[in-house]
Amino acid sequence: MVRDHIGQATHLDDAAERQIPVxxxxxxxxxxxxxxxxxxDFRRQPLYGLFFGCFFAIGGNMIVLMSFFYNQSHLSYPLAVGFWLIGPFIAVGLYEVSRRLEKNEELSWRGVLGIMWDQHRRELAWMAFVVIFILLMWMFEVRLLLALFLGFSGFSTFGEFLQVMFTTPQGFMFLVVGNVVGALISLILFSLTVxxxxxxLDRSYDFITAxxxxxxxxxxxxxxxxxxxxxxxxxxxASMAPAFIGLIVTLPILGHTTWHLYRKAVRFEDKPKLN
Known part of the structure; x- marks a missing residue:
């Protein structure tokens, strides 16, 4: 049984041996x-939500700024979109906040951040690896489509990249095919992580079962x-449009919502006894 940093039992780690998810x-x-x-949940404990929302918004802006700094501004859009693919992992802290509110357990920064840190020893770390792998596939798909439709042409400015995208047949096809393939990748990731x-976080199952x-x-x-x-x-x-600022509020609300959706979507039943 995993315990948080204030010594309280927080998860039923033996549930996988006794029950199955239905x-x-x-x-x-x-x-x-x-x-x-x-x-x-966000209204009850807004500081936790704002903290994780700000972390995500700052990270998104840093990624976009780095793409401009390294003269890869044409990758700023796929990088920005790809960045929020890791949202479910960052939202682990929000799930923990909702879990504790639901069970009326003590809520503290030490406890929430401690539980997040503890996940590197649990199956959730493997799920993070899966998400990162899909993110890398996302970026490989972008570079491949750039090579197929636009060759290996460089773009000196982001404006030049947009001009090519919206004024040439090759650029338009890149946008259409890129967004279709990206939507399929997002659907796969959504299905695996919803x-x-x-x-x-709640139970001690293996990541394949999850x-x-x-x-x-x-x-x-x-x-x-x-x-x-x-x-x-x-x-x-929509939240990304104004420099990721909207994510400060929308990300924590969606994170808390995901926890409650999980509670509605999954129940646990005792394993059938073998004769």
């Missing part, structure tokens, strides 16, 4: 209710869950 069907009403609960991170459970959640309610995935994408894109 998927519930999700309705639109469940999404709306989870969103309301997520907003409630409940796997909160599940691994990913399978996450995919089952999407398959059990494909229209609602994919619709929710698109809603998240649109919210995050």
């Amino acid at each position: 998927v519930n069907k999700i309705e639109i009403a469940d999404i709306v209710d989870a969103l309301k609960l997520g907003m409630k 409940v796997s991170f909160p599940l691994l 990913m399978i459970t996450s995919v089952k959640v999407v398959l059990a309610s494909p229209v609602v869950m994919i619709g929710w995935g698109w809603a998240i994408t649109l919210i995050l894109l």
